[in-house]
Amino acid sequence: MGERLSGGGRMSANATELLLLAESIAREAGALLREAFRGPELRISAKSTPTDLVSEADHAAEHLIRERITATRPDDAVLGEEGGDTKGTSGIRWVVDPLDGTINFLFGVPQWAVSIAAEDSEGALVGVVYDPERDELFSATRGGQATLDGHPIKASTKTDMATALIGTGFGYDSEVRRAQAAVVARLLPEVRDIRRFGAAAIDLAWTACGRLDAYYEHGLNAWDLAAGGLICECAGLEVRHVDPIGPSNPGVIVGPPTLVDALARALV
Ligand code: IPD
Ligand code: CA
Ligand code: CA
Numbered sequence: 001m002g003e004r005l006s007g008g009g010r011m012s013a014n015a016t017e018l019l020l021l022a023e024s025i026a027r028e029a030g031a032l033l034r035e036a037f038r039g040p041e042l043r044i045s046a047k048s049t050p051t052d053l054v055s056e057a058d059h060a061a062e063h064l065i066r067e068r069i070t071a072t073r074p075d076d077a078v079l080g081e082e083g084g085d086t087k088g089t090s091g092i093r094w095v096v097d098p099l100d101g102t103i104n105f106l107f108g109v110p111q112w113a114v115s116i117a118a119e120d121s122e123g124a125l126v127g128v129v130y131d132p133e134r135d136e137l138f139s140a141t142r143g144g145q146a147t148l149d150g151h152p153i154k155a156s157t158k159t160d161m162a163t164a165l166i167g168t169g170f171g172y173d174s175e176v177r178r179a180q181a182a183v184v185a186r187l188l189p190e191v192r193d194i195r196r197f198g199a200a201a202i203d204l205a206w207t208a209c210g211r212l213d214a215y216y217e218h219g220l221n222a223w224d225l226a227a228g229g230l231i232c233e234c235a236g237l238e239v240r241h242v243d244p245i246g247p248s249n250p251g252v253i254v255g256p257p258t259l260v261d262a263l264a265r266a267l268v
Contacts, residue, residue, distance in 0.1 A: 015125055015141045018092070018118045022128040023139060025068045026114045029061045030132035033099060033114065036060070037133075044106060052172035055106060058082050061098035061114065069094050076118075081223045093119045097223035100129075101199025110134075115201035117226035127227030129205040138205040140227075140234035146208050153209035155235040159258040166263070167195045167203040167215035171248060176219055179246030187266050204228025207254050208235035214255025216263055218248035225252060242267060 036042060036057040044055045062082040069078055077088030080096040094116065099105060101112030110133035117127040122142070129138040138153075140146040146153050158164050166187070170180045188194055195212065197203055200220055207215040208231045229239050229252070238260045242251045245267060253263045 019126040019128070019139060019141050021069070021072055022094075022116045022118060022126055023130075023137060025065050026116050026128045026130035026137070028068065029065050029098060029114045030130045032064055033057055033061050033105070033112070034132045037105060037108075037110075037112075042106070047172075049172045049174070051103075054082060054102065055099075057105065058099045058102055062096060065094075065096050065098055065114075065116065079222060081221065091120055092125075095119060095124075095223050095226035097201060097221075100201040100224060101197075104198045109198065111197050111202060112199050113201045113205075115223065115227045117230060119226065124226050124230035127230035129201045129227050129231060131202055131205070136205075138208065138228075138231050140208075140231040142230065142234070144234060146231045146234040148205075148209055153235055155208055155232070155237050155256070156210050156213040156259075157256050158213045159256065161191055161259065161262045161266075163192050164213040164255075164259055165192050165195065167197065167207060167212040169196060169198070169200050169203060169217040169220075171219040173219075173247070176246065176248045179248055180218065183245060183267055187263075190266065200224040201228045204232055204254060208232045208237065214253065214259040214263060216242075216251060216253040216267065218242075218245055218251035220249075220252060229254070240264065 042055040042057050047054050059082050062080045075088050075090035077093035078086045097115040100115050105112040114130045117124050126141050138148050170177050203215045206212050232254045233239050238257045240253045240260050244250050253260045
């Protein structure tokens with residue numbers, strides 16, 4: 001099997017092909033979404049709670065992504081936020097959030113992304129987060145270095161909580177939010193500041209490139225985390241899965257190990 005060097009690591013031919021496919025599909029879906037972002041009002045509906053919205057743009061982007069994957073790799077499985085779980089036989093499963101940051105998108109806030117990962121039996125193999133409004137493409141292949149627009153990125157190495165800039169996010173269920181708010185109330189006096197930008201995939205990508213020192217959130221879904229989590233790991237960060245708080249689903253903390261330890265203590 002041929003190999004190429006990427007961001008300091010060797011990539012198998014299969015991983016290279018998957019990464020190139022993920023990048024090109026993410027850019028194409030991003031272009032479709034950018035048109036919709038600038039266009040007339042979209043049809044929307046509520047999902048799990050009245051605050052959890054989905055639009056025709058989410059569906060159109062996922063439809064495009066699925067079509068492109070299936071056209072090139074018909075035997076792969078696909079898990080997408082809006083289209084569910086399609087089984088495959090190749091051992092590769094794509095994990096897709098076609099539009100991460102839907103609420104920002106619908107309110108005209110330019111902070112949303114396309115997140116595409118491909119997994120094999122060992123977990124995430126390639127991951128791509130594309131931010132169309134900034135035209136920034138974050139990518140990683142397991143065992144390689146994380147990149148932004150092809151250039152290796154550098155994550156924070158901070159150890160001091162008091163000067164750390166922390167990203168987080170909140171779920172759509174109000175009881176979960178009550179528990180998340182209690183954590184923020186405890187944490188805020190202990191850190192430089194907390195950011196809630198509203199798109200988990202970008203939060204992860206920004207942590208990977210040092211725009212945030214660390215990030216945590218409870219209740220993320222596989223499609224929120226698959227690509228961004230790999231990008232963070234490949235940027236040398238720890239990605240730690242932690243217990244639920246209150247009625248939430250389990251959480252994740254991402255950052256340099258000392259900050260992850262400190263955050264894990266602060267979350268309970
Ligand atoms: C949401 C965003 C948000 C995070 C939520 C996610 P969606 O994804 O990433 O930042 O706090 O947990 O569900 O619904 O916009 O794809
Ligand atoms: Ca999402
Ligand atoms: Ca989404």
